[in-house]
Amino acid sequence: MLETTIAAIGPLDEPAMTAARQLQARLTKPAGSLGTLEELSVRLAGLARSCPPPLPDPAAVAIFAGDHGVHAQRVTPWPQEVTAQMVGNFLAGGAVVNAFARQAGATVTVIDVGVANPLDTAPDPSGPAGSAGSDRDDVPRLVSATVRRGTRDMTVTAALTRDEARAAVEVGIRIAGELIDAGAAILVTGDMGIANTTPAAALIAAFTGADAAEATGRGTGVDDPTYQHKIEVVGAALRRHTPDPTDPLGVLAAVGGLEHAALTGLILGAAARRVPVLLDGVIAVSAALAAVAFAPDAVGAMVAGHRSAEPGATVALRRLGLTPLIDLGLRLGEGTGALLALPVVTGAVRVLHEVATFDSAGVAEK
Numbered sequence: 440m441l442e443t444t445i446a447a448i449g450p451l452d453e454p455a456m457t458a459a460r461q462l463q464a465r466l467t468k469p470a471g472s473l474g475t476l477e478e479l480s481v482r483l484a485g486l487a488r489s490c491p492p493p494l495p496d497p498a499a500v501a502i503f504a505g506d507h508g509v510h511a512q513r514v515t516p517w518p519q520e521v522t523a524q525m526v527g528n529f530l531a532g533g534a535v536v537n538a539f540a541r542q543a544g545a546t547v548t549v550i551d552v553g554v555a556n557p558l559d560t561a562p563d564p565s566g567p568a569g570s571a572g573s574d575r576d577d578v579p580r581l582v583s584a585t586v587r588r589g590t591r592d593m594t595v596t597a598a599l600t601r602d603e604a605r606a607a608v609e610v611g612i613r614i615a616g617e618l619i620d621a622g623a624a625i626l627v628t629g630d631m632g633i634a635n636t637t638p639a640a641a642l643i644a645a646f647t648g649a650d651a652a653e654a655t656g657r658g659t660g661v662d663d664p665t666y667q668h669k670i671e672v673v674g675a676a677l678r679r680h681t682p683d684p685t686d687p688l689g690v691l692a693a694v695g696g697l698e699h700a701a702l703t704g705l706i707l708g709a710a711a712r713r714v715p716v717l718l719d720g721v722i723a724v725s726a727a728l729a730a731v732a733f734a735p736d737a738v739g740a741m742v743a744g745h746r747s748a749e750p751g752a753t754v755a756l757r758r759l760g761l762t763p764l765i766d767l768g769l770r771l772g773e774g775t776g777a778l779l780a781l782p783v784v785t786g787a788v789r790v791l792h793e794v795a796t797f798d799s800a801g802v803a804e805k
């Protein structure tokens with residue numbers, strides 16, 4: 440499934456991009472006045488192979504959840520149980536991502552690829568948002584796709600076997616296909632996993648060559664001693680495994696996470712179906728680096744939603760050549776920053792659908 444997905448990923452379509460550039464030039468506005476949105480609309484036309492490209496509506500957020508053996512190294516003050524508890528919160532509709540998804544009209548799917556603790560997924564008949572098992576669009580849905588109940592500690596051994604990393608990538612590919620088959624016109628990346636900014640930093644260092652200090656951030660907000668220790672943990676994992684950036688499955692297995700690998704698959708799956716994928720924060724962009732290592736053309740499907748405050752996110756975005764749409768100092772994950780950027784993407788495409796040309800509106804040109 441991984442190989443056929445990679446084989447299906449191709450470059451942006453030049454004729455559709457030319458058509459979009461020519462249409463942009465005829466719309467009733469000074470050329471270039473929509474800044475970044477113009478190039479984004481051109482790129483999305485190239486991805487869809489049509490001008491105008493479809494509106495990115497409806498959107499589907501896929502939140503991949505997993506736990507991390509490296510949590511044992513005290514890289515975060517939060518207990519591992521919070522991962523499972525937050526999954527419960529997502530399903531009950533109570534997290535920030537749910538509020539932003541409701542605002543954006545996006546569906547929420549939570550995929551357990553490796554949560555260590557048992558999930559409390561009993562239906563809550565009193566809750567307006569319902570819970571797992573419902574097929575209503577406005578109710579968050581849980582998909583159980585456990586590869587293993589958390590990774591191994593990457594400072595001691597490889598976080599995953601190659602087979603486990605592949606299985607997680609393939610969960611992401613499958614979810615992309617299912618969401619697109621159900622009608623999603625854009626996929627939005629989400630993540631939950633206490634300690635997951637540590638493997639994200641290691642992945643970014645492995646794929647970009649940045650050193651551990653440049654790639655590592657404070658995650659949920661660790662104090663100075665913990666931050667220094669976290670940089671050392673990332674550096675120790677990199678020294679132990681010396682991951683080869685041309686072998687993305689090997690990198691994901693050595694220093695990745697189950698949700699990172701699944702997000703890599705989601706991105707590849709979206710790119711193969713020529714559907715855009717809106718990237719959230721540092722976990723998403725670390726997965727995006729793995730995706731381009733598998734298939735360089737996958738970058739054509741990526742839209743960087745926001746610039747996470749995590750320094751590794753900026754390192755990764757630079758390598759991907761992506762400019763984030765918004766920069767609000769967010770450092771939450773879950774898909775929150777990407778969801779806030781969704782109306783910007785929709786606006787970029789809507790212009791091509793709805794704005795009059797100088798000819799049609801009878802507006803004089805310069």
Ligand SMILES: Cc1cc2ncn([C@H]3O[C@H](COP(=O)(O)O)[C@@H](O)[C@H]3O)c2cc1C
Pocket residue numbers: 514515517521525630631632633634635636637657658659660771772773
């Ligand atoms: C209550 C809570 C809700 C969250 N929602 C997302 N994250 C975010 O923080 C975690 C990563 O940060 P670190 O690597 O420092 O542990 C991930 O679970 C991520 O999704 C949360 C974290 C917490 C505590």
Ligand SMILES: O=C(O)c1cccnc1
Pocket residue numbers: 636657658659719720721722723747748749752769770771772773
């Ligand atoms: O950018 C992110 O996605 C992020 C940052 C801090 C903690 N969790 C996630």
